[in-house]
Amino acid sequence: MGGLDLTFVSWDIISKFVLGGFMFSVNLTIVATLGGILFGTVLALMRLSGIKPLTLVATFYVNGMRSVPLVMVILWFFLLVPLITGRPVGAELSATVTFIAFEAAYFSEIMRAGIQSIPRGQVHAGQALGMTYSQNMRLVVLPQAFRNMLPVLLTQTIILFQDTSLVYAIGAYDLLKGFVTAGKIYGRPEEAYILAAIVYFAVCFGLSVLVKRLQNKIAIIR
Amino acid sequence: MAWDWQVFLNDDGSGGRTYLQWMMDAWGWTLSVAGSAWVIAMVVGALIGTLRTLPNSPWLVRMANVWVELFRNIPLLVQIFLWYFVVPKIFPVMQGIPSFVLVVFALGFFTSARIAEQVRAGIQSLPKGQRYAGMAMGFTTTQTYRYVILPMAFRIILPPLTSESMNLLKNSSVAFAVSIAELTMFAMQAQEETSRGIEIYIAVTGLYAISAFAVNRAMAFVEKKVQIPGYVVAGGVGGGH
Numbered sequence: 001m002g003g004l005d006l007t008f009v010s011w012d013i014i015s016k017f018v019l020g021g022f023m024f025s026v027n028l029t030i031v032a033t034l035g036g037i038l039f040g041t042v043l044a045l046m047r048l049s050g051i052k053p054l055t056l057v058a059t060f061y062v063n064g065m066r067s068v069p070l071v072m073v074i075l076w077f078f079l080l081v082p083l084i085t086g087r088p089v090g091a092e093l094s095a096t097v098t099f100i101a102f103e104a105a106y107f108s109e110i111m112r113a114g115i116q117s118i119p120r121g122q123v124h125a126g127q128a129l130g131m132t133y134s135q136n137m138r139l140v141v142l143p144q145a146f147r148n149m150l151p152v153l154l155t156q157t158i159i160l161f162q163d164t165s166l167v168y169a170i171g172a173y174d175l176l177k178g179f180v181t182a183g184k185i186y187g188r189p190e191e192a193y194i195l196a197a198i199v200y201f202a203v204c205f206g207l208s209v210l211v212k213r214l215q216n217k218i219a220i221i222r
Numbered sequence: 223m224a225w226d227w228q229v230f231l232n233d234d235g236s237g238g239r240t241y242l243q244w245m246m247d248a249w250g251w252t253l254s255v256a257g258s259a260w261v262i263a264m265v266v267g268a269l270i271g272t273l274r275t276l277p278n279s280p281w282l283v284r285m286a287n288v289w290v291e292l293f294r295n296i297p298l299l300v301q302i303f304l305w306y307f308v309v310p311k312i313f314p315v316m317q318g319i320p321s322f323v324l325v326v327f328a329l330g331f332f333t334s335a336r337i338a339e340q341v342r343a344g345i346q347s348l349p350k351g352q353r354y355a356g357m358a359m360g361f362t363t364t365q366t367y368r369y370v371i372l373p374m375a376f377r378i379i380l381p382p383l384t385s386e387s388m389n390l391l392k393n394s395s396v397a398f399a400v401s402i403a404e405l406t407m408f409a410m411q412a413q414e415e416t417s418r419g420i421e422i423y424i425a426v427t428g429l430y431a432i433s434a435f436a437v438n439r440a441m442a443f444v445e446k447k448v449q450i451p452g453y454v455v456a457g458g459v460g461g462g463h
Contacts, residue, residue, distance in 0.1 A: 004312065067388075067431045069395035071406050072423070079419045162297035168399060169410070176300060190308045197296045197304055204295035 008188045009195060017185075021178025022199070024092065028174070029161045032099035033107075036160075037153065039100060040107030045137065047112055058108070065105035071169050073102045078170045091172035095164075103160055110152050114145030151215040158207050162200065175199065229418040230425070241412055241422075248408035249429050255326055255404060256394040256433075262330025263337055263390060268376075270334060271341025272367060277353075286338065293335035298396050302328045306400045325397045333390045340386065344379035345371055377448055384441035388434045395430070405429060 046058035065073065077098040082088050118141050126136035146153075165176045173181075176196050183192025230242040273279075273286035293301070305328040310317045348371060356366030376383075395406040409426040413419040 067434045068427050069392035069406065069430055071395040071398065072409065072427055072430060075406070075409060075413075076423055076427070079413070079423065165297040165299045166396065168299060176297070190311050193300065193303045193308050197300050200297055200300055201292070201295045205291060208295065
C-alpha cells in the first residue's frame, strides 16, 4: 500500500491539532443552521407575503446566492466584511457570517416548500378564529411547516457540515485544517487526508442514518 | 472608492496576456472541468442508480449503495485532496496523470452519487405496473430497463438533474484547491496581484452566474424536446449545492 501508516496519530496529536478544528466545524455548522433557518424563514415569509417589493428583494437574494459557488461567496465576504466594518476580521468570524447568509438562501427554499405544503384550510381556520397574520404564522403554519420539513432541514445540515471544509479557501482553522496541520508537522500528509475523510464520513453517515430513522417515525405518525 | 475596470486590460505579468484574457482562459478551464466531470457523473450516476433498483441482485444493489454513501458523505474538497495526494501514492502508476484528470474524476464521482440517488428515486417513483408490463411482453430485465423504465425515469428526474448539473458547475470552483487554473483560482490570484478584488470578483461571479444560467436553459431545452405530450411531471423539492 505504498507505505501508508495510519498509526502515527495519537490522542496527543488529536487533542493538540484536531479537536479545536473539529469544535470549530461543529460550532460553525450549528450556528449557521440556526441562523440560516431563522433568516431563511424570514426570506420565505417575504417571498410568500404577496407584497411586491419584499417578494422581489427576497427572490433576488435567494436566486443570487444559489447561482454562485460557495467558495466565491466565502471569498466575497472575506473581502467585503472588513471594508464594511472598517477593521480586519478573522477568517473564523467571516466564515460564520458567510455561512449564515449563504445557507439562509437554501433553508428559505426548504421553508417555503414547507409553508406551501400546509393546506389552505389551516390558514383559513386560523383566520376564522380571529388570529392575526403573525399569530397564524407563529401558532399554526410555521410549527407544522417546520415539523414536515425537519428531515430535509437536517439533510441540509449534513451538507452544511461538509461545506464547512471550504473555509480552507480563507485559511480558517477547521477540522480539515487540523488534520492537514498535524499531517504536515509529522510528515504524514497522505494519512492525514485519509483520517479526515474517515471522520467526515463517520459524522455525515451517522447523521444521515439518524435522519432516515426520524423520517420513518414522522411518516408513521402522519 | 472608485471603480477601476481598466485593471482587466493590464498585463498579468506573464508577458502579453491581459487579466481579461487570463479570466477567459480560466473560464475555459472551469467549463472543461465541469463538462468532463458532467459526462462521468451522468454515465456513472445512471449506472449506479439503475443497479440500486435491480430486482434480483442483492449484491449489486448493496455495492451500488456503498458507492453512493461513500461518495456522498465525504466533502468534495477532501475527496479532491484524496485523488490528488493519496491515490497516486497508493497506486504509483497514477503518478504521471495530470491534476486536471484527477479533479475531473473527483468531481465526476462525487456528483455521480447524487445523480444515482435521483435516478433511483425516479425509477422507484414509477408505478410497479410499468415493470410488470415489460415482463408481460416477455422482455428481459435489460430490455425492460432499456425500453420501458429508463426512458420514463429520466424524463421524470430531468428537473433535479438540472439542479445537479448546475451544482456540478458551481462545485468545479473547489478545483482551486489543487491549483487548477479555473475561475476561482483566477479570482484569488488576480485579487492578490491587483488589489482590485471587487471588480475581479464581480466579473468572476457574473461568469459563474451566466454559466449556471446557460446550463439551466440547455436542460430546459432538453426537457422540452423529450417531453411526452400530455404527460405532466411534478417537480420535487431540491436541496444541496
